Amino acid sequence: MIPFVDLRTQYLSIKDEIDHAVLKVLDSTQFVLGQEVKAFEEEFAAYCNSDYALAVNTGTSALHLALLAAGIGPGDEVITVPFTFVATVAAICYAGATPVFVDIDPVSYTIDVTKIEQAITSKTKAILPVHLYGQPADMEPIMEIARRYGLTVIEDAAQAHRAEYKGQRIGSIGDIGCFSFYPGKNLGAYGEGGAVVTSNPEYARTIKMLRDWGQEERYHHVLKGYNYRMDGIQGAILRVKLRYxxxxxxxxxxxxxxxxxxxxxxxxxxxxxxxxxxxxxxxxxxxxxxxxxxxxxxxxxxxxxxxxxxxxxxxxxxxxxxxxxxxxxxxxxxxxxxxxxxxxxxxxxxxxxxxxxxxxxxxxxxxxxx
CATH class of the missing domain: 3.90.1150.10 (Aspartate Aminotransferase, domain 1)
Known part of the structure; x- marks a missing residue:
């Protein structure tokens, strides 16, 4: 049997490091967020050439919070593709916005940049390109169109850890980048996980609050937030795996x-x-x-x-x-x-x-x- 994905073989290759990292979290009792998650955020931000990384519980949550941080809500439209995992579109709907589809390029399978402009209306607030299968979307024309129309660009990089576009790390090109650490991903947790990367301090501050019940400090709820926090064990595991x-x-x-x-x-x-x-x-x-x-x-x-x-x-x-x-x-x-x-x-x-x-x-x- 040749499996489609072999997570066990990968685990066995780094078992001692993973086991040590997990036991360290158990010993610390920092089971939600905590020092291991914070350290992973710093390392992953640097890896993506971004100023900030905010760890969350899933890639879907990452997309949802990115949209909210960008001010996307009811009455707004977000341009994306129909050929993607459903979470891309679900997150737009979670924010109360309307997905507007643009077809894919038949060669790259990513968004056809020649069709974006005709999909823009007065309600359009963002473009959400998907870096499908590990191949980046054509970001240069996407960014040019977005700047011309005053749109936010949110990269769905759930399948594109370590991918590059013209030498730039994916996730750092648009205003916000969103990653998934579902176990089968190129960088996978041992459970659910996700992250938002950005170099915009206001987006980072907003997402940090939104993932933790809108708190700026404990029991001080500035925003109506969510329980989208990353577990400490997943942060520790991802730190080990990021090195590989x-x-x-x-x-x-x-x-x-x-x-x-x-x-x-x-x-x-x-x-x-x-x-x-x-x-x-x-x-x-x-x-x-x-x-x-x-x-x-x-x-x-x-x-x-x-x-x-x-x-x-x-x-x-x-x-x-x-x-x-x-x-x-x-x-x-x-x-x-x-x-x-x-x-x-x-x-x-x-x-x-x-x-x-x-x-x-x-x-x-x-x-x-x-």
Whole structure:
């Protein structure tokens, strides 16, 4: 069996450090926020080339608080994409705002920057690009449009830890960057977690209060806030894992290059790395019109895969009230019908990559798998 993600192998490789970090928190009894979370915030802010990082309980909470800090609320519109995990859109709705969708570029799978301007109205307050699968959106034109129209840019970097756009760390380019530390992410906690990064001190102050019941000091509630605090154990674990993120990222990129080479003549379309992009391959998604057959056959051969994401948000029943219909975003719909994510994690072996590629090619070529 080749798993889609192998969290156990990663844990075993750093077990002593993780166990020590967790026991240190247990001994300190600082179970919510505390010194380990504070130290992680300082280290992660520096890692992202931002002045501040605010640790929260999920990536969704990070997006929600970023929107609130930017003053987004009822009556406002936020431009984003329908081809993303649903949390991107849910957070906009949590803030009371309206998501306005722009289709994706069919090559990068990130927001089509040529379509943003026509989606702007007098109600538009922010652009929320998604750095999908570990590939950055084309930030330069996004920032130019945002500055021209006076819009806030909030980066959904939930899948893009360590990614870069023209040499700049993702999360530090827009006004605010939002990360998820869900266990399967490139930088994953052992439970839920997220963070907001920014170099704007007012945003940082507001988010710090909002995540902890709106308190500026204990029992002094300046804002109507939320219980979005990070656990101390998750902060300690993330500190350990952050030290390995560069190494793990390069391993992912090596595996992706190997897949690229082996699958060049396979009949599937491999990911395209944009010229501005330092891709970190949270997901290695190929495209094929034979997805269902290929996924089923790979599973029969002991190779797990995933689909990110089979139904664009504009076609989800939960968001039917937004008024979109089939055909409104053809690139998102086409890609959603064809993407298939192959096993991708730092601990993959060359032999496993070879096996996945060989099996995939044999299936598509109709050959008997050995």
């Amino acid at each position: 993120l560069d190494q793990w990222t390069e391993a992912r990129r090596t595996h992706a290059a190997h897949y690229d080479q082996l699958l060049a003549d396979s009949g599937v379309k491999t990911p395209t790395v944009m010229p501005y992009s330092h891709h970190v391959y949270h997901v290695y998604a190929v495209r094929t019109k034979q997805r269902e057959m290929l996924q089923a056959r790979l599973n029969e051969q002991g190779i797990q895969t995933g689909i990110h994401y089979p139904i664009p948000v504009h076609l989800q029943p939960a968001y039917a009230d937004l008024g979109y219909k089939l055909g409104d975003f053809p690139n998102s719909e086409l890609v959603a019908n064809e993407v298939l994510s192959l096993p991708m994690y730092a601990e993959l072996t060359t032999e496993q990559v070879n096996t996945v590629a060989k099996t995939l090619k044999n299936i598509l070529q109709g050959a008997k798998v050995e």
